[in-house]
Amino acid sequence: MSAIICKELCKTFHQGEQVITGLDHVSIEIKKGSFTCLSGPSGSGKTTLLNAMGGLDTPDSGEIWVGDTRLDTLARGALADMRLHNIGFVFQAYNLIPVLSARENVEFVMQVQGVAKGERRRRSDEVLAEVGLQGMEDRLPSQLSGGQQQRVAVARAIASKPKLVLADEPTANLDSKSAAELMALFESLNEQHGITFVIATHDVRVMGYARRLISMRDGLIISDEAQQSHSMVV
Amino acid sequence: MNASWLVVATLAWRNLWRNYRRTLIILATITLGVWSMIFMSALMRGMVDEIVRNGLETLPGEVQVHAPAYRRDPSVVNSMAMPDGDFLQALGESPVVAWAARVRVPAVISSERDSRGVVLLGVDPSAESALGSAPDNLVEGRFLLGVDDKGVVIGASLAKRLETSLGKRIVLMSQNPDNDVADRGARIVGIYKARLPGTEDIYVYAGRAATQKMLAMGEQISEVAVTADDYRAVQSWYPNILEAAGDELEVLPWTALDTFLSSMLAVQDGFALVFMVVVFLALSFGLVNTLVMAVFERVREIGLMLALGMKPALIIGQVLVESLYLLGLGLAAGNIIAYVSIRALENGIDISSVAQGMEMMSMSPVLYPALRFSDMLMSTAVVIVLGLAASLLPAWKASRLDPVKALTKT
């Protein structure tokens, strides 16, 4: 079974006179319950591909399927609903709502989903503990370090138990130890709950966890190989 | 749904205090605007009240009862009997506080120097006093002592035109029911001043019985004037009189007797509304600017919320709720300040030093702001409805943001 299918995705950006290739006829299939890393140098199209898979950005041409839903033809509202209920996001640059505490940020998605209060509280406590933020639940993002903020974002992405987590550079702001812990958490969520992970990174330590490593360059997939997961060296 | 609106309410409230200085400035602006809406309406109501009350003083009586043809031809022929039976009983019932039966006919008054056309009022002085329509400023002499008083009371201006004075004799001339000249000589026993010089020229007071005798009209009268305690409420009680007086008589509230005054009362709601809308339009620039700034500063987190799957409608809701908080707080403060300031000034604001000549417009130089609950309600409705309407554009813009572009905005 496929979690995601991309067929011949093309995306170009226009900056003044310049035409930039984001994705160049990318076709890819992500299996349910898999753990995939997208790697590649800066500007190679990792974020563009993740955004397309997450229904955040529509490609110029090609098809995207998430489960049984074709995304590239969906309306805005339906896309928003699909994201809300099926996908956990960790974004590359900006992740938390500044006026909400760590716990409120984690509960945000569940609250919009309409999860009951007690259940929200239980799950947010649980995942915040899992990402090692016990005792910091009531802090505002501005009172947390970059790494801690990143972990709150991860906690939010997994708290609603989505079928699919799309994470863009989740370890960018983490020290080696935190990064290893986070990846171990992803791995166990993947193994125990069968959540599908697609992670964009140029962190070699993260790539070590992947069962499948896809390399990109200039909007093209240049290699796609299965590998044995191996813990990173701390 | 409930939980997501709760988060919207929380976000809107906290966002409000992120830039508290800007919030306080716009709150002060809304408060001032709301205050001015209510305060100016109160002043205007006070002024209109004053004009209407002065007008009613010369009308006089909030409800008048006549023979049907009297208003077309106010002569002695078109007279009516003194009230009795049901009619008399209705005049004794609340909310009527006073009534007077009078003879009111056109007449000519002559001194040895000049003659003028006037309105001769044959009155019962104690009833007129109760009604509030006896002249309240007697500058010389006295008012009539009873219905049989043979003297007359005239205005100061008229006395001057006739080149006569207190104690002198004049001749009153009118028609009797047989169209013959009816006249009698009388002594001037009092001279009054009225707020409006026009009144002084026109109304000549004489005893009712003395006048009936002169006009040979027996016990007949021209009109019954009735007053209750609130002239604005006349529509609610005049039908009682109408019913009791029977079909033979014409019963009219002051709103029908003086359409100018009643139209003043009618248009003041329109004026208040227009004024409030104008004040709000000025206000709305500040409000929209604040919201546009707030949205602009928060593009990235709005992008984040959209990316996470929050429905655009909830983003619109968030901006509107934030706007509602501002409007609600401003309204509360504005209403309270308006209430307090109007209450404090209810005894009158003397503007005579800056507004000479207001008497010409039948207004006194003291303004009495009149607080109305309906004005507070109207300003609230105007501010909420127009405020939300003005907030729609920034809210809609926020909801249309592209999440990817918004998220990566630097």
Ligand SMILES: Nc1ncnc2c1ncn2[C@@H]1O[C@H](COP(=O)(O)OP(=O)(O)OP(=O)(O)O)[C@@H](O)[C@H]1O
């Ligand atoms: N909104 C945009 N407007 C113009 N060009 C864009 C836009 N978004 C992406 N690009 C360009 O598309 C290409 C792919 O960008 P993308 O963000 O997918 O790269 P990436 O692999 O995620 O890089 P990084 O590792 O730095 O995050 C880049 O050349 C980038 O400059």
Ligand SMILES: [Mg+2]
């Ligand atoms: Mg990227």
